[in-house]
Amino acid sequence: MKQIQDFKFSGYKWLNYSTYILTLKTDESVAGLEPGNFAELQIPDAPGVFLRRPFSILDVDHKKNTLSFYIKIVGKGTRQLGKLKLGDKVSVIYPLGNSFTVNGTQKALLVGGGSGVAPFLLLGRKLKKHGVDVTFLIGARTKEDVLLTEEFEKLGKVLVTTEDGTMGQTGLVTQHSAFTDDFTFDKIYTCGPDPMMKAVARIAKEKGIDCEASLENMMACGIGACLCCVTETIHGNKRVCTEGPVFNTKELVWLI
Amino acid sequence: MKQIQDFKFSGYKWLNYSTYILTLKTDESVAGLEPGNFAELQIPDAPGVFLRRPFSILDVDHKKNTLSFYIKIVGKGTRQLGKLKLGDKVSVIYPLGNSFTVNGTQKALLVGGGSGVAPFLLLGRKLKKHGVDVTFLIGARTKEDVLLTEEFEKLGKVLVTTEDGTMGQTGLVTQHSAFTDDFTFDKIYTCGPDPMMKAVARIAKEKGIDCEASLENMMACGIGACLCCVTETIHGNKRVCTEGPVFNTKELVWLI
């Protein structure tokens, strides 16, 4: 069940100058959630920010009653959210959206770019629990933007591409040799910039395997009421906040 | 010359639950100013506050490069201004408006209510410097709202009225015996709620002495450009931010 709950700022872990992990704590218990779910945060005292902001749930701790988020600063809201002080209150609506499916998967490739890696921690854990062989493929502009790899290494193999060649293979994520070497994955999960996800979906189509993409459309309500966040699917417009954010790319009407 | 200058939050002195002295500091030198002058403060990160807010200058320290303000919380801006943290920047436009005149005054009564006492510290000092005999008459609802008396006692006699009788004489400021006992003041200065100032002005008129009142009209620009803050005078509408905030009450078209 969706809920609205007041959390308190509990801490940051800054990963680089523009990316941080935000942890929020509540006195009540944290609701159960699934990999792929997201939350809508109301950013306190944020001048110029009117609506809530959606973020994937990076991690949840049911003992400590915390939720954490992996946030990349891209504008006024994400900047302000990086300036919380102890005791600041953040209202959170969660868990929202559907989640990744894991049924039947044996060998999964998780392809993420930028803040798109956020849902992969919970997804990686779930896949591992289900005995799935997990490989993370992370694309970034440069070394400094390749984050969370330590966490991912606990769950599977981690491959990296950087555009400037400072880490892993040089180039775009879709140029990684994982896609050309003997390719034995039976499922791709992807989250990140649209062009990246489209390229990944194209590869999945070529290989004839399933691909699930987590979309980041602009949202107003986040709970299915406003119909602002739709994406075109073969069954008509669907709400990314409700029927998504995770879609099987076969369903999406992407010009790929 | 009016200026716009960035100040940094330097400290609070909380006088009661809803009133504080705010001190701001700049790295440059603080401009010269006169009793009665005010400033327009831009309240940083204040959700819902669009315009600057005008406040009388309580005190200035040209050695430490500080300005201070005596602020009563009445709404969102004054509430937010009471939540600054070290390092917070406040943009200040000052010195604005005209100032009290002291020429020829020998024995002055300064009648203030609420945050209206703010300009009286600088005024009291100037009067004292000019050898004027100064009496402060402070009206408040209750004891807890009678503030700054220690400061004022350094400059002259301090009389008090409270509506609930918890300090000084009971009643409204205009009911104080200072107005009935042999009245030897040759000038009244007043600042506070409009009804109080009007009552004080009426007494001054009866006594046949000059009275200067500092008005607190709603302002948009504070620098004479918008014509929002006008008060009606016998010479037509005048801008409180520029031809005021201090007016000789003889000039005001008050229905008194």
Place this chain on the structure above:
Amino acid sequence: MVDLNVHIGDLQLKNPVGTASGTFGFGEEYADFMDLNKLGAIYVKGLTAKHREGNPYPRMAETSSGMLNAVGLQNKGVDYFISNIWPRIKHYDTEIIPNVNGSTVEEYIEVTEKLNEVEGINAIELNISCPNVKEGGMAFGVSCPSAMAVTEAVRNVFDKTLIVKLSPNVTDITEIAKGVEDMGADAVSLVNTFLAMAIDVKTRRPVLSTVTGGLSGPAIKPIALRMVWQVYHAIKIPVIGMGGIMNATDAIEFMLAGATAIQIGTANFIDPQVTLKIMDGLVSYCEEQNISKISDLTGQLRNI
């Protein structure tokens, strides 16, 4: 105990607080957050005769104290509503009011005739002010003759309470209000969104797929309030006020200006429980001000 009942046409609403069409889905979307039975009314998402896909994405943009939307009446059509959605929501103990749309007068009539047959639907809101569709919508609401024509046509086929939703994108909203009153509307609701626009300077493209969209939220409140005040003084039927109401103070302003009831739109997105808070705030205000019937607030703006 403050009496919160208000009357709109033949409806008695248990309180003046409703949710604005298009911002509250079909109510169900908010059921996790609140007891829907507490609402005075739920104005559900705009319906058309046939299934509509609405406009392409992107459909929204955030603005200073507001947002633009260009949803464009995406809905599965009135038949789907009646057979699939209505049965799921009709049990709620609140007035559920469909929002009726059309590209032509015939389409308005078609949708209305179907709703007229549904037991439990006691009122419709005739939307002649949607700025996000190419044909019909706002075009009807910005010209007095066409607003009157569509109201008259719908009135002829609808026996229950008819609320006409007005567009703010007009020179004189009182003229349109008077016109639809003359044609038999039982109430007017205002305002719908303002036609507006956002541009992304990096790409030099409009933010919305449709270039323009509808502005809602607190940004428009002062204009909406003025219109409610003007319309209240121009007509005799009740006014349902909306546009940027975020809290009880805003709601009271609309009632003082002349609204009999109000609708909460964009505020639901920020706080899905805002309607309950507004109800509580209305009660507190009435208690503080010794008002025993909330309907006594309507139009009680004093002279300056």
Place this chain on the structure above:
Amino acid sequence: MVDLNVHIGDLQLKNPVGTASGTFGFGEEYADFMDLNKLGAIYVKGLTAKHREGNPYPRMAETSSGMLNAVGLQNKGVDYFISNIWPRIKHYDTEIIPNVNGSTVEEYIEVTEKLNEVEGINAIELNISCPNVKEGGMAFGVSCPSAMAVTEAVRNVFDKTLIVKLSPNVTDITEIAKGVEDMGADAVSLVNTFLAMAIDVKTRRPVLSTVTGGLSGPAIKPIALRMVWQVYHAIKIPVIGMGGIMNATDAIEFMLAGATAIQIGTANFIDPQVTLKIMDGLVSYCEEQNISKISDLTGQLRNI
């Protein structure tokens, strides 16, 4: 070096950034804060034939991302302007453009004829959109025939650049824009403020002495931007855009939508140096985007 020059009628402005009438006094009020010579233009406070006291206090209210004003054209009259103010400000190396008002067509003509004689005054802005006066003002600007009539009358007595300032309180702003273009206006400026209202729920009274006032500030920006875009596509003469511009990004949005030049109003109250910052921001944008002439931005909105 980015070429910032823009052309409006016979004027060559050194840059597109001007200050909006009524928000910048006669310029002098801002001289302590900035070098006025840097401005593209200063549109000075509205003038009438005779001295006017304006409306009673209170004249302003803060709103979400905006403000209401009900100043009501307080000014000392055109003669006083010409003999006392103009001599003090004429030396500034910027285009100083008086804003002309009237309750009747005759008054507009009288003010214009006097300004027409003043050497150094190269343009006027004809304000047919003031929402804060009982007679004239906006009444002229919300009806196409009267907007055309006053424009024609003024055009007949004015030899220099004539800018007509349009009201946003209309159903179709393009109709009025086309009308005044046909009557010989050299440019249009838009938008003036939106008729709006605020209520104090404690006293249950309007906040403004005049009940309604004009809404300005970022709240109105999305609507103003839409109107500039519409008008740009409807007429051939230049458009001067305004309404809630707070920074260079906003200014660029207006230029992309079709503005040749822009005016900054309410933003001056919050930051008296905002115009300089906007100029710097325009230059940076042009440099980043490899634009050598800022006038190349006008109307360059791409398709979605």
